[in-house]
Amino acid sequence: MNRYAFKNCIRQSITSLSRNSWLAIITSGLIAISLAILGGFLLVTLNVNQFIQDVESNVEISVFLNEGVNASEVEDRISNLEGVVSNTFVSKEDGLEDFAQTMGDPSLLRDLEGENNPLPDLFRVRISDPEKVDGIARVIEGYPEVEMVDYGEELVARLMQITSRLNSIFLIFGVSIALGAVFLIVNIIRLSVVARQDEVSVMKYMGASNGYIRFPFLLEGMVLGWVGTTVAIIVLGLIYGQVASSLTQDALTLLFQPVTDMSRLLPIFVGLIVAGTLMSGFGSFISIRKYLRV
Template sequence: MYALREAFRQVLRHPTASLATFFTALVSFALLYFLGLLLWNLEKVVQSLERELEVAAFLKDGANVEALLTEIQAWPEVGEVRLVTKEEALARLVLDYPYLAEAKDLVENPLPDTLRLRLQTPEAVREVALRLKALPGVEGVEYGGELTERLVQVLSGSRLAMFLLVTLLLLNTFFSVMGAIRLSVESRKEALAIMLLVGATRRFIQAPFVLEGVLLTLSAGVLAVLAGGGLYLALGRAAQGLLPFLPVLERQDLVRTGLLVLLLSAFLGAGGAYMASRAHLKEA
């Protein structure tokens, strides 16, 4: 109880330093939480695209379909391969575009037989496409991997950029906490010296400062999680209104991520305060 009471007093004793630390931590944790959610969501989008990814091999007339199916099914990257005949392809096209129903009786079916592949390892889509092109009887290959590959590149670059940005912000928060606690320690230097002389333990003396650091960063973390979560939910609803098939994170995902941010905020506050007060006690 003594430590908590003293922590509140020290926060109020230096409002400028406390507010500077609070807002520094708020910006850091808000960016960490919100950008983390966006990157996680982008990863879910990439995974969804990879699950739906298909490779289409268009066959020449007279191609040995059985031999091609046997060979392709033996490839370890391929999970499923099926034949779509030119008649099936035309029937599907007429279902999608009913106005073609009359035209199909007037002209010869121009569509080729097609092998459609689903991959067990979507990362190998380009390699599989190149191998398909080299097979006898295959006229052309088409796959939607370009978009997925670009999203993966964006995801990798975004992860690196976020890691660098958040690392700098968290270090700034850590040293800001140390500065605020150092100011609190300096203002109570004489009182702390007396406490040491009368036999107070170092842990007893450090406890209020550690709690002060935790109060500053944890309060900023709570506000950052509430603001970041609200912003993400609003953007998620707007995105799904435009693109209903777009996957978004569940509320429990937001809660789990928020708890991790709060744990990190408490750790940074306690760590920075401990280091600052420990340095003074060593000097004393």
């Protein structure tokens, strides 16, 4: 296609979009709705995964020491274990103070201070991967200086099951919604092409090449997809910003912190723009083929 034909195709696309403005608006609106649903699902998935990671990162092993042992030796051995991220020593005095603050009235525990303190020294060990917690806990439990370990074995096992199930559910729903969006966008563009099939037939009978006929429709589809996706992103951004702001100011922020890092949100928005534009162009491409066989 030479430069003149290329410019003419662009003019045709602009003229067609202007002439069929209502159809273009409806098409872009439907594309926006489709991609807003997909984008909303992706944002929910991102935040759920973040919540799971936060919960997993807070899984720790409490290592209770026997009376009178050398804590520094145990600390070195624990810190050298593969998968250990941090290892914090909590003396019996600090443990009693923390417990007193939890009770809300430190005076209730004054009789337990000093030699009467029944609490043992302990280490709080954080692990990089929750799946390694059980193995590391068993190794530490075998140390002669260790009285017992506690890491909420049932809770960790349950967490692993929930994580696995959620990943499977989100994968199935994600693929289904993405395929649904592709199907809907392709058919929306197809309806737009069907409404102009007479125009295609006339151009074909006048000797226009398939490429010359197809290109304006391809360009129009991509423009409509880009416009629809842009609208979807603006709406999603405004809604997500309000929801994230409300959650951040709410007491729930202690349990759930919404993702606000643009480096993690931007790939979703950029991906939607690229996907919406390409899917709309693809819809135009496959829809116009039928009417080129004249």
